[in-house]
Amino acid sequence: MSIRVLSHRDVHRLLPPAECAAAMREALTALAAGRIHQPDRRPVLDPPGAAGLLGLMPAYLAGDEPAYGLKAVTLFPGNTARGLDSHQGAVLLFDGATGRARALLDASAVTEVRSAAVTAVATDLLARRDARVLAVVGTGVQGRAHVRALAGVRGFERIRVAARDAAKTRRVCAELAAELGRPVEPCSSVREAVAGADVVVTATDAAEPVLRREWLAPGCHVNAVGSAVATTRELDGATMAACDVFCDSVAAVRAEAGDYLLALREGAVGPDLLRASLGEVLTGAAAGRSGPERLTLFESVGLAAWDLVAALHAVARAERLGAGSVVPY
Numbered sequence: 001m002s003i004r005v006l007s008h009r010d011v012h013r014l015l016p017p018a019e020c021a022a023a024m025r026e027a028l029t030a031l032a033a034g035r036i037h038q039p040d041r042r043p044v045l046d047p048p049g050a051a052g053l054l055g056l057m058p059a060y061l062a063g064d065e066p067a068y069g070l071k072a073v074t075l076f077p078g079n080t081a082r083g084l085d086s087h088q089g090a091v092l093l094f095d096g097a098t099g100r101a102r103a104l105l106d107a108s109a110v111t112e113v114r115s116a117a118v119t120a121v122a123t124d125l126l127a128r129r130d131a132r133v134l135a136v137v138g139t140g141v142q143g144r145a146h147v148r149a150l151a152g153v154r155g156f157e158r159i160r161v162a163a164r165d166a167a168k169t170r171r172v173c174a175e176l177a178a179e180l181g182r183p184v185e186p187c188s189s190v191r192e193a194v195a196g197a198d199v200v201v202t203a204t205d206a207a208e209p210v211l212r213r214e215w216l217a218p219g220c221h222v223n224a225v226g227s228a229v230a231t232t233r234e235l236d237g238a239t240m241a242a243c244d245v246f247c248d249s250v251a252a253v254r255a256e257a258g259d260y261l262l263a264l265r266e267g268a269v270g271p272d273l274l275r276a277s278l279g280e281v282l283t284g285a286a287a288g289r290s291g292p293e294r295l296t297l298f299e300s301v302g303l304a305a306w307d308l309v310a311a312l313h314a315v316a317r318a319e320r321l322g323a324g325s326v327v328p329y
Contacts, residue, residue, distance in 0.1 A: 066096025
């Protein structure tokens with residue numbers, strides 16, 4: 001018996017942003033069609049006093065080539081100060097016919113790439129076709145990944161970035177500009193970054209809102225991707241109430257998304273706020289943007305389905321190219 005191991009660098013080489021976005025369209029469609037099965041709520045071990053938590057994210061893909069996936073992921077907020085991704089762990093891929101362990105992938109890289117790829121799909125579906133200004137809040141792993149993934153979704157004429165650390169923001173913008181071959185503008189505040197923006201991404205570890213309704217231009221599309229637990233939020237209740245809200249999974253958002261749950265607790269929104277999942281929009285079961293002046297929001301908590309399909313695509317390419325390491329066990 002052997003298992004293929006894909007490192008952080010391997011995952012990045014095997015899942016470039018555009019190809020991962022195509023894979024995430026497949027994942028969202030399969031989930032909406034009932035071909036992917038996953039728990040509505042992920043099991044989480046969050047011991048009192050521990051520096052981080054451990055979450056388990058299992059999923060199953062039915063079909064001619066069935067597969068199981070399991071991401072065991074830790075969330076350590078203090079890692080940012082150490083220069084590490086706050087998300088660490090491993091994705092295990094199993095053959096759905098025999099149960100044989102097929103591959104082990106770095107969870108940090110899978111989470112980084114697939115999250116930004118899903119946001120790219122959401123932006124393509126929901127943002128106005130004439131969107132020209134992108135604002136990203138956050139300079140961590142997800143903030144940088146979202147600049148890369150969204151740069152090619154629309155013909156953005158301006159890309160702005162804001163975060164708490166001004167020096168880091170300037171450094172990250174310079175690095176991204178060199179990588180993308182186009183200007184990436186550092187901003188001194190979130191309000192400055194989002195003023196007049198057509199697409200906004202919040203990719204932070206904030207516990208309290210960093211984005212407010214009065215800062216958003218008519219017709220703006222917002223992607224809220226940083227908060228994936230019930231006790232933290234990036235958006236104020238007024239923003240939630242003003243937007244047509246779409247999500248990765250209605251059940252998961254109702255169970256875990258602090259942006260939604262805290263606004264609901266305050267009475268800013270009602271339980272029927274969520275319009276549809278992205279998969280329902282992709283399959284035609286639900287409509288997307290309803291007008292050029294409407295505010296739209298993609299509320300994301302992250303799904304095991306994405307990890308499973310991203311792993312399948314990365315491993316299939318690795319097997320064709322002979323990438324990674326094959327280890328007997």
